[in-house]
Amino acid sequence: MFASGTPGWMRMLFMITTMTIAVPTGIKVFAWVATVWGGKLRLTSGMLFGLGGLFMFLFSGITGVMLASTPFDIHVNNTYFVVGHFHYVINGAVVMGFFAAIYHWFPKMTGRMYYEGLGKLHFLLTFAGLNLIFLPMHPLGLQGMPRRVSSYDPEFTFWNVIASLGGFLLGVSIVPFLLNILSAWIRGKKAGPNPWQAIGIEWLVPSPPPHENFDEIPIVVSGPYGYGEDKPLVEPVLIGLSNGVANGSANGVTNGSANGSANGSVNGSTNGYSNSVLDNKPNDNNLN
Structure with missing residues (x-):
């Protein structure tokens, strides 16, 4: 856009x-840094x-930001500087984030732990390979290589050889x-269930998780940054206990009433019969 035949005022508009x-x-960058700031990394x-x-x-x-400046962008337009910038975003940030997600969720998805040594070796080779490929493209663009x-x-030749070595390293x-x-x-x-001691209800279920995840919908009571705190993440499920208490109370009242009625009837009948027998018993004085 900057290198096209647009008037100067329009170039200023696009630059701003x-x-x-x-x-x-x-x-976004400050938010990501603030997320890990003070954490137990x-x-x-x-x-x-x-x-x-x-x-x-x-x-x-x-x-x-450098490419957003009109004078600088005209100088490096259609050069390897643009290629290096673009691939630092796509092949650097996006691919690195993709691998980070795979390593983080692999235990939950498969129920198996990966080998940490091989994972770190993979990171070192990937990080070195990406930087060896795309970092030399910036000086190449500044020198005018299209x-x-x-x-x-x-x-x-020199910077292209370095980039080629980085490509082989990234492949390995x-x-x-x-x-x-x-x-x-x-x-x-x-x-x-939670190999990372992470915050999140997905880490409360077994690894790999069952199809239905939870028998009851959990109620989260923990804050978003409750790392390292000895506090529950979700409310304990008391539905079964409440039903048990209610059923027990109802059964107790019912059983108590039935037992009381039965005991009252038996006791009343017994006492009535005993009193009747005593009242009808012949008096010794009358016999004399």
Whole structure:
């Protein structure tokens, strides 16, 4: 858009609106950082991928603000700088978040724990490979290398070789991931309901969860940030206990009334018969 034949005032308009995108983007980054701020972080494979994706999204946001500037964008228009920026967002932040979700939910989905060593190896290879591929594209774009070309000038050889090595490394990184997932799914350690000590009702059910999840709809009483607090997450289910007490009370009243009536009738009959016999008993004085 900036490199087209648009008038200057329109370029300014597009520059301002494009830079405005940085406002919600910055809010998202601060929200993600605030989510983990002060938390009890454990650098598991899922957390490492999440933090790695946050870093790559932050870096792509910085280069995005640079591309929003009209003079800079005209200089790097249709160069490898744009390719590097775009793939830091898509292949960096999105793919890293995708792997973070897989490692986080794998125990709940399969009922098995993955191998943490292979997961961390997968993260290191992926993080290094992604940065080796797309970071060199930024200096290549600044030097003027155009995108969508099958060959390039010899002056761009060094950074392209680095990017090619990163591509091979990223390809190799999928091997420990597949090995980890397949082996853990078949013979991994059994996963409990909540292996991460996480907040959320999905971690209250067994792993993998049953089809109906809960017999009764749970009522959440914990706050959203109740990590590490010794407080219940949901209300205890008292429906069965209440019914039991009510049924017990009803049965007790009914049984008590029946027993009382029966006992009253028996006692009344017995006492009446005894009194009648005593009243009709002959008097010894009358006999004399």
